[in-house]
Amino acid sequence: MSALGEDVRDAVLAVLPGLQEEKLLSLLNKLASIGVESKSDLQLVKEEDLPDHITPIQCRRLLNAWNVEDQTRCVKVTPLDSTQIVFDTTMKDFPSSNYSSSCTPSVSSTDSSSTTVDLSVWPENFEVPWNRMPSAIKTAIALGKRPTAKDRREMIRIVVDEMRLTELNPSKSQCLIVAKKIVKQYSQSFADVLVDGTRIGTGYGSLLTQLKTRVEHVNRGCLLSRRRTQKKTSNSSGEDIAPGPADQYGCVRWQPECPQEESEESLQEKQKEMKDLYSTEGPAGVERGHLTQLMNATYYLQRKSINACPSPSIADLKNDWPYLFTPKELYNHFKSLTNITILEKLEKSMEEKGKMILQFFRQMPAGTNTDEMQRILMKYDDSGASCLIPCVVLLLLSHFKEKPEALFLQTDMSATAADVEKSSTLPDSPRLIVLGEILTATQWMLSIEGQVVMNPHPNFMAGFAALFSTFYNFNLVYQHEASCTLEFVQRCFVGINPSTGTKTVKKSGKSSEKRNNTVNPHVSTLLRRLMDFEWLCMQVDLCLSKSGGRRLLKVDYPGSE
Numbered sequence: 001m002s003a004l005g006e007d008v009r010d011a012v013l014a015v016l017p018g019l020q021e022e023k024l025l026s027l028l029n030k031l032a033s034i035g036v037e038s039k040s041d042l043q044l045v046k047e048e049d050l051p052d053h054i055t056p057i058q059c060r061r062l063l064n065a066w067n068v069e070d071q072t073r074c075v076k077v078t079p080l081d082s083t084q085i086v087f088d089t090t091m092k093d094f095p096s097s098n099y100s101s102s103c104t105p106s107v108s109s110t111d112s113s114s115t116t117v118d119l120s121v122w123p124e125n126f127e128v129p130w131n132r133m134p135s136a137i138k139t140a141i142a143l144g145k146r147p148t149a150k151d152r153r154e155m156i157r158i159v160v161d162e163m164r165l166t167e168l169n170p171s172k173s174q175c176l177i178v179a180k181k182i183v184k185q186y187s188q189s190f191a192d193v194l195v196d197g198t199r200i201g202t203g204y205g206s207l208l209t210q211l212k213t214r215v216e217h218v219n220r221g222c223l224l225s226r227r228r229t230q231k232k233t234s235n236s237s238g239e240d241i242a243p244g245p246a247d248q249y250g251c252v253r254w255q256p257e258c259p260q261e262e263s264e265e266s267l268q269e270k271q272k273e274m275k276d277l278y279s280t281e282g283p284a285g286v287e288r289g290h291l292t293q294l295m296n297a298t299y300y301l302q303r304k305s306i307n308a309c310p311s312p313s314i315a316d317l318k319n320d321w322p323y324l325f326t327p328k329e330l331y332n333h334f335k336s337l338t339n340i341t342i343l344e345k346l347e348k349s350m351e352e353k354g355k356m357i358l359q360f361f362r363q364m365p366a367g368t369n370t371d372e373m374q375r376i377l378m379k380y381d382d383s384g385a386s387c388l389i390p391c392v393v394l395l396l397l398s399h400f401k402e403k404p405e406a407l408f409l410q411t412d413m414s415a416t417a418a419d420v421e422k423s424s425t426l427p428d429s430p431r432l433i434v435l436g437e438i439l440t441a442t443q444w445m446l447s448i449e450g451q452v453v454m455n456p457h458p459n460f461m462a463g464f465a466a467l468f469s470t471f472y473n474f475n476l477v478y479q480h481e482a483s484c485t486l487e488f489v490q491r492c493f494v495g496i497n498p499s500t501g502t503k504t505v506k507k508s509g510k511s512s513e514k515r516n517n518t519v520n521p522h523v524s525t526l527l528r529r530l531m532d533f534e535w536l537c538m539q540v541d542l543c544l545s546k547s548g549g550r551r552l553l554k555v556d557y558p559g560s561e
Contacts, residue, residue: 007038128182132158249498402481403481407431411434
């Protein structure tokens with residue numbers, strides 16, 4: 001090999017001392033093929049010029065090192081790990097900001113042992129620069145209060161800038177470790193916890209979203225910080241996929257064991273008894289005193305039927321378990337499945353949080369409140385509606401840019417189930433069929449898989465509770481068109497807040513493409529703004545009480561990022 005070739009080879013090994021000989025030769029051949037003739041030409045190499053078998057981290061390490069022009073001089077290489085490089089201590093003016101994403105220089109001396117930094121664990125060792133935070137942040141964490149949205153954004157900028165001194169483009173998993181560390185240290189100021197103590201997801205989802213969003217913002221258009229991802233191959237076979245995390249998500253008794261005092265034969269006898277009762281008395285038989293006892297006793301068999309693979313159709317389930325499609329037993333099944341009394345929980349949450357959410361949207365400044373939201377609020381005020389939940393749900397749908405038809409279908413007040421099925425093509429995903437105007441309706445029906453499964457019932461709140469229960473009772477994922485609103489209701493109103501998993505699939509609807517995020521970023525952002533709004537309102541009320549009614553505190557609306 002020529003002296004020139006040795007020079008380029010040494011430049012590669014200086015950065016990647018552990019690179020295999022086969023990969024090294026392939027890399028050198030690739031560099032020669034694109035016209036590299038000397039070591040100085042390496043500064044012109046781009047990431048796409050490097051061979052595919054070189055990992056993204058190795059690519060960025062090489063490019064960052066080659067772009068430092070004559071300011072580094074490698075005098076010693078530590079062969080222990082490809083992420084460790086030791087530089088001469090005589091480099092007093094080494095520009096660390098230009099070498100941030102590849103490897104952290106370790107100080108070495110010819111007479112002392114070298115100290116190295118393992119970049120694979122830097123997030124665990126990351127120290128948040130609290131001393132550089134704005135005074136408002138320092139005051140908030142000292143008093144255990146939530147900082148304002150503006151101060152929090154400034155904190156995010158400082159934290160991300162500090163992270164990028166080590167890694168130009170921190171991954172989501174790395175941001176997660178940092179977010180978790182911040183929330184653990186100052187949970188009262190940064191945790192995703194509502195005023196009533198409800199924890200949202202992991203408690204640090206909104207902080208994680210802000211950190212990663214800031215990282216992506218500062219790295220936009222930067223080729224050196226780009227991450228390569230492997231293409232995923234989807235499962236195109238038509239085989240039935242076994243129930244997964246989305247089915248068990250948030251459930252406490254998804255598939256219990258058969259009761260010891262019963263057998264499957266005895267439970268099937270009870271099932272037959274209920275079917276006979278339904279054939280003679282219809283839905284009215286649900287008021288029989290022993291019906292609920294029979295339903296509770298056969299809960300194991302109900303779950304076995306629902307969880308079967310392949311999944312049974314709703315029509316088959318309705319034929320086998322007719323009383324499971326009455327509001328009373330639908331709620332009871334949800335209670336057994338999640339340990340939540342759905343109707344009572346929604347009523348209580350709407351009383352406590354619904355009014356605050358309504359106030360939040362009413363006080364949005366001009367330009368952030370959409371025309372659709374204004375129409376909903378005006379209709380609600382003019383109609384004198386007593387039920388708050390349809391207004392709140394419509395506002396949430398509008399905020400997330402989801403259409404009302406994704407959850408509600410309006411029909412004539414005198415329509416029957418047969419009329420609805422004949423006059424329109426019902427979607428497969430659950431819909432609440434409202435008889436009349438949504439804000440003032442007192443009658444509703446429920447449809448699943450293109451058929452009406454519950455005939456007209458009164459009370460909109462009861463109807464929405466039935467609609468939400470179906471997603472859990474029958475292992476249904478949220479329809480993409482209303483996934484944000486349903487997840488918000490699940491977390492904020494119902495109180496189901498698993499730290500992992502989801503009931504939402506990607507737009508394609510394929511089971512193999514279920515996302516692994518904890519909290520939907522849009523839901524997380526709105527929840528954080530509501531938490532900020534709640535805290536600010538509390539401060540205003542406190543100041544008003546101390547001042548005898550005089551307004552001493554100006555409320556800054558926690559608007560968009």
